[in-house]
Amino acid sequence: MHLGDNTIPLTQAAVYGVVSGAAVALGIRKYYKETKEKLDYKILCGIFTAFVFTVTIFEIPMPFGSTEHPAGTPLVSIFMGPLITPFISTIVLLLELLFREGAIITLGANVFSLGIVGGTVGWAVFKLSRKFGAGLLFAGFAAGFLGDICVYAATAAQLALGQLQSKSFWFYFLAFVPGQIPLAVVEGIFTGLVLRFIYIRRPEMLREFKVG
Secondary structure (H helix, E strand, C coil): CCCCCCCCCHHHHHHHHHHHHHHHHHHHHHHHHHHHHCCCHHHHHHHHHHHHHHHHHCCEECCCCCEECCCCHHHHHHHHCCCCHHHHHHHHHHHHHCCCCCCCCCHHHHHHHHHHHHHHHHHHHHHHHHHCCCCHHHHHHHHHHHHHHHHHHHHHHHHHHHCCCCCCHHHHHHHHHHHHHHHHHHHHHHHHHHHHHHHHHCHHHHHHCCCC
16 A cells, blocks of 8 residues: 555645645644543554554555555544544654655555545444444444455555556556455454454443444
């Protein structure tokens, strides 16, 4: 998912930067509002930032300037909401620049796929699944799995729109699939198990953060 230098045109990178920047600004506003109302909000943000950093730093390199790894952002969004996820993703991706992962030029594009798409899809799938009566385990699995896959669908679309290698969306997406499907399954199982564990041990957390 980490797009490096020379993977998309500068004009497109700038557009992603503007969109992601706006999302991050909303996230920062929400962060300061929530930290005044919930004492443990700041601590949980730190925990989730460390979690996303850990699951995204170990990568499978791809031949067209990107990488594969779990996303982590669907679980973040379920708890913290889709507005805060781009902010957390930005912190993670800036830290990973120190490890030469991604690039500053494509930071906006990477925040868009990981934080905006992955977080929003994971959150929406979870809420919709719960609305239709799915249990926490299944809803968490569906959110983690589909959120993860959609991160790479977004990355494939970014690469295809860039047209630097004249390849189609399906070329990039199907190149991601063999390695990403197993990772998405693991992420889905992990997301469901975490939600189930918290329901058993700390159900008040689910109520506090309005996890349905």
